[in-house]
Amino acid sequence: MLNAYDAVMNKSKNTHSTVKRTAVDYTDRIYWNGIIKMSLSKFFILSVLQQRPMHGYEIAREVECSTQGCCSPTEGTIYPVLREFEQGGYVTVHNETVAGRGRKVYTLTDKGREAFAVAVEAWMEVAAHINRQQ
Numbered sequence: 001m002l003n004a005y006d007a008v009m010n011k012s013k014n015t016h017s018t019v020k021r022t023a024v025d026y027t028d029r030i031y032w033n034g035i036i037k038m039s040l041s042k043f044f045i046l047s048v049l050q051q052r053p054m055h056g057y058e059i060a061r062e063v064e065c066s067t068q069g070c071c072s073p074t075e076g077t078i079y080p081v082l083r084e085f086e087q088g089g090y091v092t093v094h095n096e097t098v099a100g101r102g103r104k105v106y107t108l109t110d111k112g113r114e115a116f117a118v119a120v121e122a123w124m125e126v127a128a129h130i131n132r133q134q
Contacts, residue, residue, distance in 0.1 A: 037071045042081055043123065044071055046108065046116040049091065053107040056082065082106055090115055 025031060041063075048054065048062035056078050064072045082104075085091040090112035093104050108116070 038077075040071065041073050041077050042085075043116075043119050044073070045078065045081055045085070046090070046112060046119060049106060049108040049112065050116060053105050055096075055103040055105050057103075059106065085112065 044063040044067060045059055048059055048066060051062070054062065056075070059082075060073050060075075060078050082091065082093075085106075086093055088111075089109060091106045091108055093106055095102055096105055097103075
């Protein structure tokens, strides 16, 4: 199944040829689970970093635990988001060595805490509208 991003990328790569696109099945729960979880990954990463500084693997495990397995981010999800957060000043990073292995530890900044507070407000607003629909 092609997601929206893949469809756009295929179109841009194949501007001179006809691209056969698979239509998105909006009745497919897997599609919606993926979209929702992907969208919330940044929110969950900020959420767990509110607790304490962590390295990437810890962040992934804490997100998985805090969502009771609903969201299990991969390295391919976590590290690009952490780089984006670092570049934006939402986290700081320092290197540490444990048992001879180096790892990056991420700490939420004041700007990161502010971003999380804004995200929580936005989520609560959306959740209130969803709850009214039921």
